[in-house]
Amino acid sequence: MERKKWSTTGIETSHLGFGCMRLPINSDGKIDEPQTLRMLDRAFAAGINYFDTAYVYHNGESEIVLGKWMKNIKRENLYITTKMPMMMVNSLDQAKKIFEEQLQRLQTDYIDCYLMHGLNEGYFKTAKELGIIEYAENLKKEGKIKALGFSFHDNFNIFEEIINYRDWDLCQIQLNYMDADIQAGLKGCQLAAQKKIPLIIMEPLKGGSLTNFSDDIANILKEIDPSSSLASFAFRWFADQETTVILSGMSTMEQLNENLQIFENMTPLNAPEKKAIEKIKAIINQKVHNSCTACRYCMPCPAGVNIPQNFSLWNEFGMYHVESMIKRRWGGFMLEDVKAKHCIKCGKCEEVCPQKISIREDLAKLQKELDAICGITD
Ligand code: SF4
Ligand code: SF4
Structure with missing residues (x-):
């Protein structure tokens, strides 16, 4: 498994990261713990050393299960990311309680990478106004977190504002070949590279959408290489981009094994493959409800509608x-x-x-x- 050295903290993490938001579940919706532990063991044995969770994943169970698993692994060999749930925080005191709870859930006395979760224009404002970023900076000084960053869902202009706000140790964006021009997009990817901020990618398969095409669309890629999976094309698209960790939210051992194999042979897409991807993008883009380009000429709306x-x-x-x-x-x-x-x-x-x-x-x-x-x- 290829490792990437971080310019900000000097750590080395696996290019494929384990996203813990879609862990295997039982029929009651709770995490299938034995299977999750087996998958985490397999991932770690295969060289994955970056694991991403959040306070809200699996209603809090994700952090708990990860904490149970971590106990048996030498702590310094692991990099754990979790996040302050900006979508539910109303006060600094609440944020402090949440952080302490996260340490308990994860059964650790420090978090490797701590992110402000899902920053957009509104949550960024809240994080600043409530003093949560300052609080997290102090946690870093105390050694309770080793790296401070943010995950992001808004447009490029807001991304630019946030990434330039302070010297972040990492940032996490949604990116895949369909989203190259939306949210932070490829421009965001390039900006992070220019600022030498390690970039973590989430939703590389767009929540599974890029592996679930109807046959007519899937065949465009199958005709080029019937033996390659749709996931492999989506992951290999990243071989041309500058990324530090690509997270995959894996739910089965088969997905994990397939991803491990793909990352062992991370070759860039060739010209016919790139052309096929462009064809797929054009077909899917025709299915939009309207032609909004997010130019924002209509903003601000007097009623506050984004x-x-x-x-x-x-x-x-x-x-x-x-x-x-x-x-x-x-x-x-x-x-x-x-x-x-x-x-x-x-x-x-x-x-x-x-x-x-x-x-x-x-x-x-x-x-x-x-x-x-x-x-x-x-
Ligand atoms: S002006 Fe039109 S295209 Fe631009 S963001 Fe508003 S709705 Fe979308
Ligand atoms: S209130 Fe409605 S119609 Fe008026 S600017 Fe906002 S979105 Fe447009």
Whole structure:
């Protein structure tokens, strides 16, 4: 397993990281602990030394199970990342309690990498206003965390603002070949490289969407190489990008073994493979609900609606139909205050939208559709 040396802390981590947000589960929805422990053992034995969890993963169980497993491993041979859940923190005292609870759950006296979880414009503001970043900086001085960073879900401009805010030790973004131009995107990847900040990639398979194509789309790649999996094309796309750790949220031993094999032979895509990926991107991009380019000419909205953020999520659903992603992001991460339902139909946004989108109509549609997926009723 290839290791990458971090310019900020000098540590060396495996290029493939183990994401602990989609661990195997039993029929009651709880983590299948014996199978998870076997997978973690296998991953570690194969050279994976970076494990990513969060306070909210598996309703808190992910940190607990990881903590049980870590007890049997020499601590200095492991790098554990967990995160401050910015989506649920309302005060500094609450943040402090959460951090202490995380140490207990993980049965450790320090966290290797600590991230502000899922920063967007709103959560970044909250983290600053409540003094949570300062608190985390003090934890680092005390040795309770070794590296401080953030994970991110918003547009490139916000990413640029956050990454330039202080000297972070790492940052984590969502990236895959379909998302090269959304959220932080490839521009974010390049900016992190330019600033020499280790970059952790999440959702390299877009929550499994890039391995679940209908046959007509999958065949575009299968025709080039029938023996390679769809996952291998998605991972190999990263061979051309500068990344430090690529996280994969693995749920089965088969996925783990397949990923290990892919990372042993991480060759860049060749020209016909790149062309096939571009063809797939074009087909999937046609499935969007509207043509919002996230240019933000319509912002700010007087009612506080984050128009491009609402459209981005809705369009993603149109492209992949992954309900779990909507439940997690619309039902969990996204601030209520910026949702479509607050639109007062003033029409200001439509006057300036270069794409001539019927913004008011689309906002009403998406609120209804995404609420229904999440089981939200007024
Ligand atoms: S029409 Fe709705 S979304 Fe557009 S600016 Fe007015 S309140 Fe905001
Ligand atoms: S102006 Fe139109 S295209 Fe630009 S972000 Fe707003 S809705 Fe999207």
